[in-house]
Amino acid sequence: MGFDDALNKAKDAAGQHSDQVNQGIDRAADEAKNRVPDQHDGKVDQAADAARDQLGLNKDDKAGN
Numbered sequence: 692m693g694f695d696d697a698l699n700k701a702k703d704a705a706g707q708h709s710d711q712v713n714q715g716i717d718r719a720a721d722e723a724k725n726r727v728p729d730q731h732d733g734k735v736d737q738a739a740d741a742a743r744d745q746l747g748l749n750k751d752d753k754a755g756n
Contacts, residue, residue: 702746705747706748712746712748713748716739719739720735
C-alpha cells in the first residue's frame with residue numbers, strides 16, 4: 692500500500708466519522724494552545740483548519756451542520 696492509498700483511506704474514514712475527527716482536531720488544538728504562548732494561538736487554529744482541509748472536512752462539518 693502506497694502513501695496515496697493510505698491517505699485516501701484516512702480521508703474516507705474521516706468522512707464517515709467527521710464528528711469524532713473534528714472533536715479530535717479540536718482537542719489537539721486546545722492542548723497545543725495550552726502548551727504554547729498565546730501569541731501562537733492563530734497559528735494553531737490555522738494548523739487545525741489545514742488538517743480539516745487535508746481530510747476533506749469543511750467548516751460546516753466543524754459546526755456540526
